[in-house]
Amino acid sequence: MQDDARSVDGAHERSPGASDELVEAVGKFGEAVEYIERARGHLYSLHQLIGHADLLLDEVVDGLRATGHDDLATQVHDELLGANVLPGRWTFQIVEEFDDGYYAAFTALEKRVRDETMLGRRHVFEAEMKQRRRTHGRPGHEPAPDRT
Secondary structure: OOOOOOOOOHHHOOOOOOOHHHHHHHHHHHHHHHHHHHHHHHHHHHHHHHHHHHHHHHHHHHHHHHOOOHHHHHHHHHHOOOOOOEOOEOHHHHHHHHHHHHHHHHHHHHHHHHHHHHOOOOOHHHHHHHHHHOOOOOOOOOOOOOOO
């Protein structure tokens, strides 16, 4: 590929006939997936944080009992230990529902759009932006790791 090409490499070239508007729209969908991935990571953080907090309650109950606060220990044990965080659900169930529902639908549709419009290529918009913004011929501005 010539250094004056539109994209940094063939793996990130736009499909033949793809307009700037299409490349931008598909790029926005890819960006939306990145936000969904971040949200998913936060959901997994919630899952782990709630799980850890629940396990700490064992020590809370033991500490309360050991210091003569049986009534409080019983209340913490009965009301919080192992309680659902949403009606009928622990966080693992929330994560599974999210993964199998919204997340799966979102990522599958983004892949279909990319497959049908950009020959499955990812980050076409960003690759073209990199090609426009880099200083051609300058060290540290190479289009790809194996190219100068």
